[in-house]
Amino acid sequence: MMIQVFGVTGLPEIGVDNDLAEMIHTAAGEQGNPLADGDVVVVTSKIVSKAEGCSVELDDIAPSAFALSWAERWEKDARVVEVVLRESKRVIRQIGPVLITETHHGFCCANSGVDQSSSGAAGRVLVLPKDPDASARQLRRRFAELGVDVAVVISDTFGRPWREGQTDVAIGVAGMQPLYSYIGQHDPHGHEFAVQELCVVDELAAAAELVKGNTSRVPVAVVRGHYWEADDEATMAPVLRDSEKDLFR
Amino acid sequence: MMIQVFGVTGLPEIGVDNDLAEMIHTAAGEQGNPLADGDVVVVTSKIVSKAEGCSVELDDIAPSAFALSWAERWEKDARVVEVVLRESKRVIRQIGPVLITETHHGFCCANSGVDQSSSGAAGRVLVLPKDPDASARQLRRRFAELGVDVAVVISDTFGRPWREGQTDVAIGVAGMQPLYSYIGQHDPHGHEFAVQELCVVDELAAAAELVKGNTSRVPVAVVRGHYWEADDEATMAPVLRDSEKDLFR
16 A cells, blocks of 8 residues: 655635635646545634634734733743634643643644744734634535545644643544444454544644644645545544543643 | 655564565565655654564563552552553553653653554564654664665654544654744744744644554654755754743643
8 A cells, every 4th residue: 555645736825705625636647646536635723714804813812911921931922822822722731931721623743833923924824724624625625526536634733741842733623423433343363452542633644744834834735645535424523532631631 | 846745555463573674675666656755754662663673571570569559449450550660750640541741751642652453463562762863863774774864753643631532743753853943033024033933843744644543553654845855963853842941731
């Protein structure tokens, strides 16, 4: 089995209400690698946020007393801190000036995924898409209208406990289940797997990052040759560990 | 940029003192995909453990009182529990019958990476390689003798806090640095990256898992087309977050 991973280059700067699927479909065709049935299209969340207008004008934000004092302590912009807090349902930990939060979606990450550097305009910050699964489904539907049956993964760059360095993970999915379970299958020695479930969408997001890079303007990658079973009910919900079962929140 | 990821099939069952690099080199050639300069060869730790004889005969293990009581509570084999504890420097959490430990190497994972299902013999368990960086360096050197300049990543399948599903991550590396830093570089808007460092070896391990699968006997994958800068001093040390700086231990 061979998979190929390539970036989709030549996308213009994304603006509000752009038809992202159409732009990706066109750019892939123009670079000589048209999208094909069975591809997994991995889209960096920041361009989804841009297309959906998920940005905040900092001048419109009135920081709370807590945001003000915390921002002062760490020499941060209190309005950005306020946005980080508004995007969260709880603060899990604080590491120096970084807040590790659980977002309203249930993702645990630094600063609620609020992105100060990519909004393309001073005085604005990007926030994560409101419902990344819905965004992914919308992209998948639109790709289908354009004639290709592809799965869609929306990715972001997250840190993690214990290990230095960030990796790209999935925050939205459409068309395929995020987890692949080996439970009940047998290894080559005949042992039945009792627990193993792989988070395939995170592995797809990670593979995509290898060709995207963060300084080059390649916010989309295609993974070709990875088999997935079509499932239009799929969401990221199975990946979000119940906080009751999680000993690290 | 395009990367290709493919599994190396046709490897025989691995035994102690097998020349793993030679076997991988031969198998890749025989399947028509000979290793080439610049490849990253991702090797599942379990076959490294097998080649290095990193297994434990359970009959030789005398469980401690703690291992006995804990095993009884969770209906586990007390000898396996004892091996898990011996392979750890501390227990971080306990989730039902699973111990989340920090291994002697500094990896945080379930059951110290002790593998009951893959030893190939009843009454034995596999443990992680003693020094996976040294194992990787040894493989890289041997591949060089066979005529190819490749980086080597040794991978294992780990769970993680917050997210369900496991992913493959790196536990050993040779030939390339594990982290890629964007610090000091600029994004397309001219903003300087202040913090971003990607854990490229974990992304390579994740990409490799997509073609390995766990039930098929494909313990090795090759990532071709990923640029890495040769560095023979590289180890996993930069990935292991200092426990003083880690708020989740």
